[in-house]
Amino acid sequence: MKKTILLITPENKEINKFRKKQVNNFVQITMPYLAGFIDESKYNISIIDEYNQKIPFNDDFDLIAITVNTSNASHCYKIASKFRSKGCKVVFGGPHATLMSDEAINYCDYIIIGEAEDTWPRFLEDFYDNKAKKLYKTECITSLKGLPIPRRDLIKGRYLTKGAVFATRGCPYNCSYCNLKQIYFNSFRTRPIEEVIDDIRSMNRRYFVFWDDNFFGDIEYAKRLMKELAKLNKKWAAQVTLERCEDEELLRLSRESGCIYFFVGLESFSEMSLASVNKRINNVDRYKRIIQLIHKNGISMQAGIIFGFDTDTKTVFRKTLEECNSLGIDGVTVSILTPLPKTPLYEQLKKENRLISTDWIYFNGKTRVAFKPKNMTPEELFNGYMWFRKEFYSMKSIIKRLLVSKTNIIYNFIVNLGYKFSIKETKFYNMN
Template sequence: MRKNILMITPENKEINNFRKKQYNNFIQITMPYLAAFIDESKYNITLVDEYNQDIEYDSKYDLVVITVNTPNAIHCYNISQKFREQNVKVVMGGPHVTLLPNEAIEHCDYIIVGEAEETWPQFLNDFYNNCAKKQYICEDAPSLKGIPIPRRDLVKGRYFTKGAVFATRGCPYKCSYCNLKQIYCDSFRTRPINEVIEDIKSIKSKYFVFWDDNFFGDIEYAKKLMTELAKLKKKWAAQVTLERCQDEELLKIAKKSGCIYFFVGLESFSQDGLASVNKGINNVSKYKSIINLLHKNGISIQAGIIFGLDTDKKDIFEKTLNACNELGVDGVTVSILTPLPRTPIYEQMKSEGRLISNKWTYYNGKTRVAFKPKNMTAGELYDGYMWFRKEFYSIKSIFRRMSVSKTNLLYNFVVNLGYKMSILDTNKKCYK
């Protein structure tokens, strides 16, 4: 007899209100990917993504699966409680569970810690046979060879934004605010190129994104993959480090293979600020030449910017805006520095007594400040961050940046407009 399994990609209302009107929100790939491991002779599968769906608590399920990141942790615990009150079993995994398993296990029946390629199928088999253990822990780095193609067919709606895929896992760098080293086994791995290509072929939309943490982590691998990718005539984006974009041959291959833009973690225009979070691989003096090289090769840049570094003063917001306008940065994903659990910066701020709250809702990097900044108040940091977002996506700034960039103009205008609409909606709410 088949069991009913519900798989939830959670998103609390605060974050959903923040993201809803942005046009480039691709799906989180975790649940469609894990669904591909499930034997449908044993389980009936339902996927729910709270980005655009509601959870039906009255439906009958044998098992509820929730992937938990830190800012959604409390929300996930509340979801779990509602199902457990109906005697439905709940299993949790994901970044927050891996970081704080002893906390998570108090709010569910089972946990899966770390990467799940080996432990998830084992759990599914044990649960079906009524002998599941409380926790399953990844002991060794799983191979990415022979993994299944995600079940995107189970995703409701989102035709243009369900094309997420990954080719590699891990990152060779150790930025102090990043928790990748604590979440993944400490090794950079690649997926067989032919398997990545088959995965991408299965995406119906012309557009997709690589969900890799550092797509250029292995340059020779990336070149070989992109050479094959060029044959598919699709359009794509990926996250890379700026210093790897100095290789013009790499950029030419990327453009030929259909690359529209790169998400690049600039983080700051202060070299001292970068050093304070162990991001010395970025060289501010080279930003202009590398961004010009990207634009020369027809690739837009979506820059990651972080405010709240210990070197940031109250003039950082205006200085960053002026620099972005001058360089023609096509778009930004701007965040407030967030001391995620078990990262070096979390341990530092905890030891200094600078954490404002232990409620994980504060740790989303978008609508809350979780710590006491050094050179301004938490309120000044939040207000400055919001001012920057509003000014960066003002019509004046959009056209000024586009006149410098001259790259993918229609695409850039649509994406910038989406962010502007999102900001107008966010400004109606106060999260401080």
């Protein structure tokens, strides 16, 4: 007899309200990917993504699987409580379940720690046979060979943004605010190129994103993959590091294989700020030349910007806006520095007694400040961050940047408008 399983991609109301009107929010691939491992002769599978769906609390399921990230942890615990009160079993996995397993295990029936390629199928077999253990933990580096195609057919209502795929796992760098090294084994890995291409071919759409943490983590692999990708006539985007974009062959192959834009973690225009979080791979003096190279190849750039470094003062917001406008940066994903658990940054701020709250909703990097900055108050940091977002996506700034970039102008204008109209007045949450 088949059992029923519901896989949930959670998103609390605060973050959902923040993201809803942005036009380039591609689906998170985790749950469609995990669904690919499930034996349909044993399970009826459903996926719910809270970005655009409501959780069916009134329905009955044998098993609820939730991927838990830090900012959604409290929300996930409430979801689990509702289902468990009805007798449904709940399994947690994901970044927060891995980083804070001693906490998360108190809110679920089962927990999967670390990468799930080996443990998830084993857990599913055990659960079906009514002999599942409380805890499953990956003990060795998992291979990315022979992975299933994600079940994109189970994604509802995300036609334009359901195209996501991954080719690599991990990142070769060690930024102190990033938790990749704590979540994954410290080993950068690649999928077989033919399997990545088969995965991309399976998507019935022209536009997609690579969900990799650093698509250019292995340059020679990326070049071989893009040579094959060029044969598919697709359009794509990926997250890369700026210093790797000095390789002009890499940029040419990106253009020829259909790349539309890169997401690049600039983080700051201050060498001191970058050094303070161990991101010395970014060289501010080379920003202009490399960004011009990217634009020369017809590729747009979405920059990651972070505010709240210990070297930041209240002048950082205006200075960053001026730099972005002068460089023609096509778009930004701007965040408040967030000390994610188990990272060096978290340990530093905890030791210095600078964490504001232990409520994980404060750790979302978008609507709240989780720590006490050095050179401004938490409220000044939040208000400066909000000011930058509004000014960057003002019509004046949009036009100024597009005139410098001259890259994918219509597409970039639409994306910028999406961000502009998504910005609303957000109150500062004061713990005092």
